[in-house]
Ligand SMILES: CCCCCCC/C=C/C(=O)SCCNC(=O)CCNC(=O)[C@H](O)C(C)(C)COP(=O)(O)OP(=O)(O)OC[C@H]1O[C@@H](n2cnc3c(N)ncnc32)[C@H](O)[C@@H]1OP(=O)(O)O
């Protein structure tokens with residue numbers, strides 16, 4: 191295709207060039223007829239699939255959580271995709287902000303109707319809970335960016351379920367699940383996101399009318415950011431400082447109607463709008479919201495964990511003061527799965543493209559190699575596949591832990607909540623941070639074409655990098671985990687029992703140095719020793735600072751960098767451990783080749799992180815330089831071993847093209863054809879000469895401006 195353009199620009203006048211160009215456009219569109227560029231799949235990809243030595247669907251089933259889950263997912267996908275209305279004729283990224291939003295609403299309604307009429311009847315509510323990733327995955331066939339309804343099912347409904355009394359649930363849930371009302375979660379304000387005890391919106395109880403008066407006392411108290419708030423939602427959860435009988439009881443959740451159910455006009459006393467263009471999330475109408483002494487009925491306070499009686503008496507029901515934060519914990523757990531899924535998409539795009547793309551010469555005069563044959567490319571990409579597995583399996587494990595703690599709490603036992611909070615915080619922080627960095631690595635691995643929006647890599651990045659910030663910023667959440675770790679260390683030091691995920695401390699407090707052994711179990715143990723070493727160093731620093739006269743808070747603050755590193759190391763060890771154990775468990779009955787390739791990926795992940803942290807290994811364990819050299823050698827052997835199966839491994843993620851939405855990553859590998867097809871949809875190609883030529887360019891070029 192390149193040869194058709196060569197020299198055109200040099201030999202033709204601009205107008206002739208455009209004329210020639212528009213002719214060229216038609217030629218391109220005729221490519222299918224004259225077979226100059228084939229419609230058939232790329233040959234290199236076909237060869238890659240032929241050389242794959244394991245059964246791809248076996249790994250698909252493992253990742254889905256079993257063969258039945260795969261069948262159900264495929265059924266749901268086929269229902270959604272067979273509808274045929276999910277694809278945009280005009281790429282959504284080429285639309286203006288209003289059209290983009292309107293198109294997103296059109297598709298959200300269409301998708302919701304399919305889910306309500308066809309999916310829920312098939313699966314029941316399970317698809318909204320433990321199996322919700324199926325719906326999330328299918329939704330990506332409809333939205334390249336984000337649905338304005340994301341927060342409705344993602345946070346509004348879960349908050350009612352987690353914070354509402356049974357009566358409140360039976361009133362609100364049927365309306366919400368039937369989409370008679372659409373809601374969001376408005377917690378963050380202009381002035382405060384992280385420090386939620388500092389929120390400024392007030393909810394003051396008036397016993398005379400049995401109402402709460404919701405008020406935004408100043409600009410910084412305006413709600414800011416909630417997805418779907420700007421234009422879509424007519425209800426929302428508002429998190430506000432509760433005042434009753436002259437006393438403030440801290441933040442509580444309220445259900446607040448903000449728009450008329452019929453006209454959709456904002457109600458009197460409510461000021462609502464959209465916050466303006468963002469790095470991503472541009473179809474999600476993130477909004478602002480302010481209240482002017484706006485009244486809501488008393489029973490719109492979500493009262494499962496605490497209540498305000500008719501006379502204004504405050505009653506604490508819950509046994510743990512942080513249960514109001516429950517929705518955040520739930521979403522943090524969900525996000526680990528969410529980013530694993532997006533990283534798997536990026537890896538699929540980059541690996542397939544790297545099998546199609548040929549560049550440079552390894553040996554003079556030889557054909558250009560597929561770029562996936564460069565070991566540096568393998569180094570960039572295979573860790574992405576392995577990390578997607580690691581995070582997917584960790585997310586399944588975290589979900590099980592979450593469900594168990596939730597079941598305990600239903601029986602009034604909150605004993606394991608601190609451990610769940612520490613785990614969900616650090617796993618959310620690390621999974622989002624790793625995924626964002628690796629999606630960007632995938633984009634870079636695709637060279638210039640990765641920069642095209644049609645590759646889908648930039649949008650995946652803009653979405654996933656936001657997950658590192660929202661639902662608790664990376665640093666802030668790791669510091670939460672660090673609080674738990676420091677306390678656990680002190681417990682272990684004094685010989686008291688500690689909870690399962692920190693049991694490694696019991697051995698480490700004795701002060702042994704771990705001797706490296708290159709097995710999977712050995713690397714995991716070394717990772718735990720690194721975590722223990724960093725926690726111990728942090729404790730020593732805090733104590734030293736306190737000994738020198740600092741208050742605990744100051745000593746803690748000054749040790750912040752070490753504390754974050756300690757929490758990161760702890761979380762990395764947990765991921766390595768869970769990934770290993772789950773791989774062994776899930777492949778126990780697999781065919782030998784599946785076992786081998788899953789083991790290779792797992793070892794690759796472990797060796798990768800060992801090599802990334804050689805300084806820590808040398809400092810906190812008895813690892814030697816020779817050990818590092820042999821680890822590096824093993825890592826390079828693993829790259830070579832995985833190479834023939836790389837395309838098979840990303841095929842196992844089983845993304846239909848409609849969900850992947852990428853010119854570079856489609857199953858058939860027709861990369862260049864798709865790039866050109868998408869380019870031709872650019873609004874700038876609708877006419878040969880843009881009017882700005884006559885208005886500005888021509889006068890400039892002819893000296894008449
Ligand atoms: C797939 C669905 C996609 C949905 C899309 C979502 C779009 C985005 C939505 C949002 O972003 S919504 C807004 C989310 N906002 C946040 O996440 C705010 C982050 N901040 C916090 O969570 C908290 O403020 C804080 C950082 C945890 C601090 O809270 P606080 O100041 O109240 O506590 P501390 O004094 O630091 O700690 C006291 C004590 O409480 C324990 N703790 C804190 N949080 C929890 C919890 N969630 N559960 C259990 N325990 C908790 C903490 O560990 C301390 O314990 P001790 O050390 O004293 O024992």
Ligand SMILES: Cc1cc2nc3c(=O)[nH]c(=O)nc-3n(C[C@H](O)[C@H](O)[C@H](O)COP(=O)(O)OP(=O)(O)OC[C@H]3O[C@@H](n4cnc5c(N)ncnc54)[C@H](O)[C@@H]3O)c2cc1C
Nearest residue numbers: 375376377378382383384415416417656659660661662665
């Ligand atoms: C795309 C997107 C969607 C969102 N959707 C919603 C939504 O639907 N509903 C909602 O309520 N909110 C939403 N948010 C808001 C989000 O939850 C907050 O932005 C997030 O919790 C971070 O808070 P912040 O913006 O106040 O950052 P800040 O707290 O101001 O953080 C700024 C910097 O200060 C550092 N910092 C802050 N506190 C500390 C500390 N104690 N110790 C050390 N460092 C600290 C942070 O690490 C960070 O580097 C959304 C945000 C985004 C980007």
